[in-house]
Amino acid sequence: MEYAPEEYTRYYIVQALFKLMNQYEYEKISVTDIAEKAGVGRATFYRYFKRKEDVIEFYFVHNTKEFLSEQRYYPRCKDDYLMIVRDVFGRFLKNKEYLSLIKKAHLEYLYLDFLNKNMTEMFRSEFPDENAYKPYLFAGMIFNVSMAWLDGGCKEGVEEISRIFIDSINFNE
Numbered sequence: 407m408e409y410a411p412e413e414y415t416r417y418y419i420v421q422a423l424f425k426l427m428n429q430y431e432y433e434k435i436s437v438t439d440i441a442e443k444a445g446v447g448r449a450t451f452y453r454y455f456k457r458k459e460d461v462i463e464f465y466f467v468h469n470t471k472e473f474l475s476e477q478r479y480y481p482r483c484k485d486d487y488l489m490i491v492r493d494v495f496g497r498f499l500k501n502k503e504y505l506s507l508i509k510k511a512h513l514e515y516l517y518l519d520f521l522n523k524n525m526t527e528m529f530r531s532e533f534p535d536e537n538a539y540k541p542y543l544f545a546g547m548i549f550n551v552s553m554a555w556l557d558g559g560c561k562e563g564v565e566e567i568s569r570i571f572i573d574s575i576n577f578n579e
Contacts, residue, residue, distance in 0.1 A: 415454065432458075487572060
């Protein structure tokens with residue numbers, strides 16, 4: 407994960423939280439623990455984040471920015487959507503360790519909330535005439551399939567899980 411120079415402090419805080427989550431139960435990790443592990447003061451933590459959950463939300467936001475910067479085309483057909491879904495599940499697999507820690511801490515609702523918010527914003531700007539429930543359908547599908555895939559140890563490859571996902575959508579080509 408690459409960060410802009412002004413985001414390095416946030417990066418260290420994100421890394422610190424995940425390292426601590428790998429060692430301790432999330433509920434037992436304090437802001438002081440995170441700040442110490444990141445090599446910053448509590449005031450610095452609070453300059454960037456109001457609560458521990460905000461650190462995880464920042465992690466999702468940053469990963470999404472990175473993902474979007476890598477997308478170079480506008481999907482027009484089923485195969486284009488397959489490439490995007492393959493990229494989504496590939497990124498998910500790449501971040502499997504962190505997502506497992508989030509799930510272990512029972513914070514997967516942050517992931518679902520993030521997906522709902524971003525899908526809604528994307529549909530509003532790119533597909534303004536679509537049904538208002540459609541972004542929630544896609545967000546729910548991504549969330550549920552990725553969580554089930556994670557629970558199963560991501561045994562299916564990225565290509566296979568992407569095809570399963572895409573084949574469940576009715577494309578009118």
